[in-house]
Amino acid sequence: MKPVRLALLGCGTVGSEVVRLLHEQADDLTARVGAPIEIAGIAVRRLARDRGSLPVDPALFTTDALGLVKRDDVDVVVEVVGGIEPARTWLVEALRAGKSVVTANKALLAEDGGALHDAATEGGADLYYEAAVAGAIPLLRPLRESLHGDKITRVTGIVNGTTNYILSSMDASGASFTEALEEATALGYAEADPTADVASAKAMGCTIKLLCIASRVSGPSGDSISVRVHPAMIPRTHPLASVGDAFNAVFVEAEAAGQLMFYGRGAGGAPTASAVLGDIVAVGRNRLAGVRSASESVYADLPVRPMGEVVTRYHISLDVADRAGVLAAVAGVFAKHDVSIATVRQSGRGDDAILVIVTHGAPDAALAATVRELQALDIVRSIASVLRVEGGA
Amino acid sequence: MKPVRLALLGCGTVGSEVVRLLHEQADDLTARVGAPIEIAGIAVRRLARDRGSLPVDPALFTTDALGLVKRDDVDVVVEVVGGIEPARTWLVEALRAGKSVVTANKALLAEDGGALHDAATEGGADLYYEAAVAGAIPLLRPLRESLHGDKITRVTGIVNGTTNYILSSMDASGASFTEALEEATALGYAEADPTADVASAKAMGCTIKLLCIASRVSGPSGDSISVRVHPAMIPRTHPLASVGDAFNAVFVEAEAAGQLMFYGRGAGGAPTASAVLGDIVAVGRNRLAGVRSASESVYADLPVRPMGEVVTRYHISLDVADRAGVLAAVAGVFAKHDVSIATVRQSGRGDDAILVIVTHGAPDAALAATVRELQALDIVRSIASVLRVEGGA
Numbered sequence: 138m139k140p141v142r143l144a145l146l147g148c149g150t151v152g153s154e155v156v157r158l159l160h161e162q163a164d165d166l167t168a169r170v171g172a173p174i175e176i177a178g179i180a181v182r183r184l185a186r187d188r189g190s191l192p193v194d195p196a197l198f199t200t201d202a203l204g205l206v207k208r209d210d211v212d213v214v215v216e217v218v219g220g221i222e223p224a225r226t227w228l229v230e231a232l233r234a235g236k237s238v239v240t241a242n243k244a245l246l247a248e249d250g251g252a253l254h255d256a257a258t259e260g261g262a263d264l265y266y267e268a269a270v271a272g273a274i275p276l277l278r279p280l281r282e283s284l285h286g287d288k289i290t291r292v293t294g295i296v297n298g299t300t301n302y303i304l305s306s307m308d309a310s311g312a313s314f315t316e317a318l319e320e321a322t323a324l325g326y327a328e329a330d331p332t333a334d335v336a337s338a339k340a341m342g343c344t345i346k347l348l349c350i351a352s353r354v355s356g357p358s359g360d361s362i363s364v365r366v367h368p369a370m371i372p373r374t375h376p377l378a379s380v381g382d383a384f385n386a387v388f389v390e391a392e393a394a395g396q397l398m399f400y401g402r403g404a405g406g407a408p409t410a411s412a413v414l415g416d417i418v419a420v421g422r423n424r425l426a427g428v429r430s431a432s433e434s435v436y437a438d439l440p441v442r443p444m445g446e447v448v449t450r451y452h453i454s455l456d457v458a459d460r461a462g463v464l465a466a467v468a469g470v471f472a473k474h475d476v477s478i479a480t481v482r483q484s485g486r487g488d489d490a491i492l493v494i495v496t497h498g499a500p501d502a503a504l505a506a507t508v509r510e511l512q513a514l515d516i517v518r519s520i521a522s523v524l525r526v527e528g529g530a
Numbered sequence: 531m532k533p534v535r536l537a538l539l540g541c542g543t544v545g546s547e548v549v550r551l552l553h554e555q556a557d558d559l560t561a562r563v564g565a566p567i568e569i570a571g572i573a574v575r576r577l578a579r580d581r582g583s584l585p586v587d588p589a590l591f592t593t594d595a596l597g598l599v600k601r602d603d604v605d606v607v608v609e610v611v612g613g614i615e616p617a618r619t620w621l622v623e624a625l626r627a628g629k630s631v632v633t634a635n636k637a638l639l640a641e642d643g644g645a646l647h648d649a650a651t652e653g654g655a656d657l658y659y660e661a662a663v664a665g666a667i668p669l670l671r672p673l674r675e676s677l678h679g680d681k682i683t684r685v686t687g688i689v690n691g692t693t694n695y696i697l698s699s700m701d702a703s704g705a706s707f708t709e710a711l712e713e714a715t716a717l718g719y720a721e722a723d724p725t726a727d728v729a730s731a732k733a734m735g736c737t738i739k740l741l742c743i744a745s746r747v748s749g750p751s752g753d754s755i756s757v758r759v760h761p762a763m764i765p766r767t768h769p770l771a772s773v774g775d776a777f778n779a780v781f782v783e784a785e786a787a788g789q790l791m792f793y794g795r796g797a798g799g800a801p802t803a804s805a806v807l808g809d810i811v812a813v814g815r816n817r818l819a820g821v822r823s824a825s826e827s828v829y830a831d832l833p834v835r836p837m838g839e840v841v842t843r844y845h846i847s848l849d850v851a852d853r854a855g856v857l858a859a860v861a862g863v864f865a866k867h868d869v870s871i872a873t874v875r876q877s878g879r880g881d882d883a884i885l886v887i888v889t890h891g892a893p894d895a896a897l898a899a900t901v902r903e904l905q906a907l908d909i910v911r912s913i914a915s916v917l918r919v920e921g922g923a
Binding site for chain 1: 547551555558559562660666667668671672675676677678679680681767769771772773774777779784785786787788789790791792793794795798800801803804805806807808810811812815819820821
């Protein structure tokens with residue numbers, strides 16, 4: 138039986154796990170693919186590093202990644218190096234030559250996914266990247282294949298494990314932002330202290346999550362896609378509300394299937410390797426059968442809706458002066474921009490008074506104009522926070 | 531372009547939705563399959579029923595299901611009738627003749643799935659049944675395809691919407707069993723009142739769910755599969771604990787991927803039809819490419835472990851006499867059967883005293899023997915309940 142031969146680009150945390158799983162699950166993989174999977178070569182930056190514990194012939198290692206990709210005996214290229222270049226050059230070369238590609242490279246797909254898709258079409262090759270999306274969660278195959286008879290209207294994800302860890306622990310233990318920040322090992326940015334917002338969210342029966350949202354929006358000039366990433370309040374009864382710690386989850390709404398959620402580990406060598414292996418089996422099977430993966434949906438290239446037109450509800454905290462007529466003045470600004478107020482709540486008294494306003498759905502641009510005008514009012518000392526509210530009616 | 535032609539068996543709630551989706555999503559389906567999907571015929575029990583609102587030629591309806599299945603111009607048979615016979619006869623006939631089958635028939639798969647698989651192998655045809663497992667949740671494709679490079683160790687599901695609805699509403703609102711039972715529309719069985727267990731679960735930081743569990747167990751004589759369905763306590767922090775109302779969820783544990791969960795609607799015409807459509811596209815694509823779906827894993831036919839050897843933790847409530855030495859006598863029975871006690875709690879006093887015991891992991895047979903012996907003690911008035919505890923350390 139002619140084997141399916143892999144070029145593995147990268148042998149760090151994920152690459153080592155891929156090698157280990159290919160070895161441990163060899164019998165099962167052969168049964169599932171219909172032929173054995175063999176490693177043709179492993180490209181690494183330095184040969185010196187000790188890889189004695191890996192179940193693989195040391196002669197397979199090379200520092201010439203491009204040379205390995207170009208070899209005639211390579212069927213599938215698996216890239217777990219990351220970064221834009223030289224990964225893009227390798228993968229475009231592979232795809233144009235008709236070699237299937239499995240990649241976990243989020244950065245490259247975000248930066249230049251189109252170039253990879255074009256190269257795949259040009260070479261008639263498969264491009265799979267389940268490991269680049271929501272870690273180990275099987276998401277792309279269900280979306281592309283299980284739901285291909287349905288119309289997906291909205292995808293909402295918790296896909297940043299670090300941020301979710303901090304927000305979860307503040308919510309669960311009442312830890313301060315500083316404590317939660319210290320607990321999380323690797324947060325690459327700083328933020329204004331959201332402690333008051335977390336307290337306010339609790340009072341509203343909500344919790345705060347960093348969400349990425351893609352939704353299909355119907356409009357007078359046809360359908361479009363709204364795409365955004367921001368923290369938002371969601372009701373505690375929402376399935377995403379209970380996704381804690383370093384877990385990821387993606388909540389999918391489809392016309393016929395209704396609400397679905399996919400949950401799992403967002404990162405880590407073994408979980409990512411599991412997703413890579415799943416893709417290796419899929420492209421291996423496709424190669425043996427002489428077919429390519431399902432093509433994209435006809436609605437895959439809808440235009441992206443400008444952020445200013447995206448409609449959501451908002452939670453706004455204002456630090457206001459303790460003076461008569463404050464609420465009337467503030468409400469007047471909302472009314473002027475046609476932003477309808479759902480609830481108003483005052484917390485604290487005197488100089489500590491905070492006005493918390495939750496709106497009905499309003500376009501982002503109208504809210505931004507409202508906030509700019511509120512800021513200019515002398516009775517508003519500061520805008521303490523502006524947060525979107527998602528997942529409700 | 532030669533179309534893929536379907537025989538639809540059944541045109542009730544699910545079947546009508548399938549017809550509607552095939553019509554509404556026709557362009558998208560053609561793009562995804564690579565050829566148009568056409569309905570060759572629709573088998574129904576009675577022609578008389580008014581189906582005027584369905585977007586389909588009335589001449590396609592027939593009462594001769596077997597005749598329709600046998601027609602040469604049928605490529606794929608879609609069965610949404612349910613029940614064992616005549617569905618089995620139709621599907622075996624279709625598969626043996628090399629026609630692909632998509633079915634939502636839980637009963638038939640549970641009763642005689644092997645016969646269908648054998649017929650599919652014999653005819654070289656595809657057998658897909660995503661809609662028969664956990665409703666609209668894309669589960670089989672992720673398990674069979676996304677995780678085919680991984681080793682699945684345990685699958686835990688909440689797959690009975692009615693029971694889950696009752697247990698959720700008791701937990702959430704404190705409703706009594708009777709009230710919750712009245713709320714749910716269609717529960718086909720009666721149970722002893724679990725109100726006290728729900729109260730006890732809350733005190734333990736747990737909630738009660740009806741779980742189905744399949745786990746891979748390693749033993750001295752090789753690996754086996756433990757399969758069971760029972761109510762169990764699970765910690766409130768477990769992702770399954772927050773699955774409420776009529777939703778289903780399946781929690782999957784795999785060696786490399788770690789913990790995954792799939793969540794969605796367990797029933798309903800449109801969600802089930804969405805799953806059927808996904809399968810129709812998959813078998814349609816396979817037919818055009820001349821391939822069959824992935825074969826089963828090499829570990830798919832591990833022996834089933836006898837229930838008596840399955841190890842879990844238990845929560846046992848005993849109605850005991852108010853007498854000195856009761857705890858010593860009860861503890862002695864547990865010790866005799868080598869069932870280790872984790873915690874003991876007494877609730878109530880005097881004649882109302884209830885002894886609540888939570889054990890460490892113990893084989894089902896040892897626990898059953900313990901319970902039998904406890905029942906025979908004259909200081910034990912009755913065994914109020916025996917519940918398994920899952921999802922913890």
